[in-house]
Amino acid sequence: MKVIVNGEPREVPEGTSVAQAVATVSAAGSGVAAALNDEVVRRSAWDDTPLREADRLEVLTAVQGG
Amino acid sequence: MTVQNETDPLEIAGERLDSRLIMGTGGAPSMAVLREALVASGTELTTVAMRRVDPSARGSVLDVLRECGVRVLPNTAGCFTAGEAVLTAKLAREALGTDWVKLEVIADERTLLPDPIELVEAAEQLVDDGFTVLPYTSDDPVLARRLERIGCAAVMPLGSPIGSGLGIRNPHNIALIVEQAGVPVILDAGIGTASDAALAMELGCDAVLLATAVTRAQSPARMAAAMRHAVEAGRLARQAGRIPRRHHAQASSPFEGLAT
Numbered sequence: 560m561k562v563i564v565n566g567e568p569r570e571v572p573e574g575t576s577v578a579q580a581v582a583t584v585s586a587a588g589s590g591v592a593a594a595l596n597d598e599v600v601r602r603s604a605w606d607d608t609p610l611r612e613a614d615r616l617e618v619l620t621a622v623q624g625g
Numbered sequence: 626m627t628v629q630n631e632t633d634p635l636e637i638a639g640e641r642l643d644s645r646l647i648m649g650t651g652g653a654p655s656m657a658v659l660r661e662a663l664v665a666s667g668t669e670l671t672t673v674a675m676r677r678v679d680p681s682a683r684g685s686v687l688d689v690l691r692e693c694g695v696r697v698l699p700n701t702a703g704c705f706t707a708g709e710a711v712l713t714a715k716l717a718r719e720a721l722g723t724d725w726v727k728l729e730v731i732a733d734e735r736t737l738l739p740d741p742i743e744l745v746e747a748a749e750q751l752v753d754d755g756f757t758v759l760p761y762t763s764d765d766p767v768l769a770r771r772l773e774r775i776g777c778a779a780v781m782p783l784g785s786p787i788g789s790g791l792g793i794r795n796p797h798n799i800a801l802i803v804e805q806a807g808v809p810v811i812l813d814a815g816i817g818t819a820s821d822a823a824l825a826m827e828l829g830c831d832a833v834l835l836a837t838a839v840t841r842a843q844s845p846a847r848m849a850a851a852m853r854h855a856v857e858a859g860r861l862a863r864q865a866g867r868i869p870r871r872h873h874a875q876a877s878s879p880f881e882g883l884a885t
Contacts, residue, residue, distance in 0.1 A: 566677070
């Protein structure tokens with residue numbers, strides 16, 4: 560199925576979890592947050608939250624700014 | 626009176642900060658330069674932005690803050706709507722484990738001025754959601770009052786546009802904001818050099834937030850030290866009570882007893 564991770568279209572297997580998708584862009588154990596279709600998914604729920612066709616996943620971290 | 630040993634902490638939302646200089650991390654040419662500047666500034670609270678992870682990025686600003694023992698203050702820089710700012714704040718809370726947020730909702734990229742309508746909307750939502758909201762606002766005393774009434778933990782009026790280094794363009798408005806505020810007033814944006822930071826404190830601001838003036842200075846660590854001293858000097862001067870301005874001179878030496 561097709562999903563969008565940080566603005567990039569991707570082909571991932573059915574049943575791919577938020578945790579698995581996040582792992583493709585970040586190996587950080589902390590300091591990272593994810594939003595699925597503009598809703599924050601708590602880290603504790605990443606494993607049990609599956610992606611669906613056309614989902615938009617945003618994975619953010621802190622950078623220099625302000 | 627032992628002025629040197631007096632403690633004069635800043636309190637925001639019940640939390641104590643011994644430094645009244647809040648730093649930003651944007652614009653530093655390297656993490657090493659940033660680290661030096663943060664140490665020289667003596668800051669205890671420092672902003673970061675939230676962005677999509679870059680798998681090729683080396684070194685994290687979070688590591689630098691941790692090493693310096695500085696508390697992190699995520700911002701919502703780059704957000705144009707209340708919705709974007711609220712989502713960014715929630716992501717920051719999840720990523721960084723803090724419910725403090727520097728709320729920034731800008732109107733356009735050319736001026737980076739705050740959009741007051743979106744700002745108030747976002748502040749209301751975030752306060753309701755339990756955030757400690759520190760809003761970057763224009764120097765409008767009425768808007769500052771509205772933000773305080775909503776429940777913001779501080780108000781952060783600009784001195785002049787972000788990164789402009791134009792200093793405090795409307796000192797009178799900053800003084801009006803200070804006069805009415807029941808929460809800390811933090812001069813945010815526009816500081817160009819140390820005298821601007823000192824002026825902010827002399828006007829009665831509780832703290833100064835700056836980034837560019839330090840990170841893009843020729844010697845960031847030196848400028849950071851200058852800002853630290855300027856904030857302390859301005860604070861002391863405010864507390865000391867300046868003399869009134871006079872139109873004519875007033876001799877400080879006596880006229881009596883002159884040799885004639």
